[in-house]
Amino acid sequence: xxxxxxxxxxxxxxxxxxxxxxxxxxxxxxxxxxxxxxxxxxxxxxxxxxxxxxxxxxxxxxxxxxxxxxxxxxxxxxxxxxxxxxxxxxxxxxxxxxxxxxxxxxxxxxxxxxxxxxxxxxxxxxxxxxxxxxxxxxxxxxxxxxxxxxxxxxxxxxxxxxxxxxxxxxxxxxxxxxx
Numbered sequence: 001x002x003x004x005x006x007x008x009x010x011x012x013x014x015x016x017x018x019x020x021x022x023x024x025x026x027x028x029x030x031x032x033x034x035x036x037x038x039x040x041x042x043x044x045x046x047x048x049x050x051x052x053x054x055x056x057x058x059x060x061x062x063x064x065x066x067x068x069x070x071x072x073x074x075x076x077x078x079x080x081x082x083x084x085x086x087x088x089x090x091x092x093x094x095x096x097x098x099x100x101x102x103x104x105x106x107x108x109x110x111x112x113x114x115x116x117x118x119x120x121x122x123x124x125x126x127x128x129x130x131x132x133x134x135x136x137x138x139x140x141x142x143x144x145x146x147x148x149x150x151x152x153x154x155x156x157x158x159x160x161x162x163x164x165x166x167x168x169x170x171x172x173x174x175x176x177x178x179x
Contacts, residue, residue, distance in 0.1 A: 002099050011092035044068065072125045076105040082156035083130060090149045096142050099135040106130075128160070 034049045036056070042065055045056040056071055058064025069077065080103045091098050107125035112118040136143060151157065 002097075004099060004101070005097050008088065008092045008098060011088055012095065015089060015092055042067070045071075047074075072107065072109055075125060076107055076128070079128070079130065079156050079160065080105045082154055083132070083150065086150045086154040086157075087132070087134075087146065090146050090153070094142070094146060094149070096138045096146050097136055099137070100133070101135075102133040104131045104133070 034047060036045045036047045038044070039046055043058070043063060044065070044067055047054040047056060054074070055068035056074055057067040058070055059066050064070075083103045083105075084101055087098075087101055087103075090096075091101075105128065107128040109125050110118065110121045113121040113123045132147065134143060138146075
């Protein structure tokens, strides 16, 4: 048994226990949170999620220091992370053996977007596509069913595909400069 399939057995057991716990406790939705703060003269963005930190930065061509991925690159990484995780969940749940799994994501961004003559070019990553590489002894039918289940249940894929309502609030603090 490959290391990945040993992990899938552990994942399956955790999934069974998690579902049983959710049925018994019926706690409802969980609120997720993150924060991002600009730091110092570098302009880096420090993202905090639970006890973790991620640095986001721009390249030198955009007044950054290349100390971390840009926000659009992080978004593609988040999509890839979620897709691979949901493949693992679905493979464990369906007992589909996997020897290896890799997801590659690409998108286009155009720095001219929003400028005169390019008003119709999206300011966000677009033409997003992903390729899944799976090595598995499972049948083509099992892999196709696995892929379909992942596309149906991947939270971040579905967040990006389906229109969302996002509510923003601005809090403006003023600080008087010392004379």
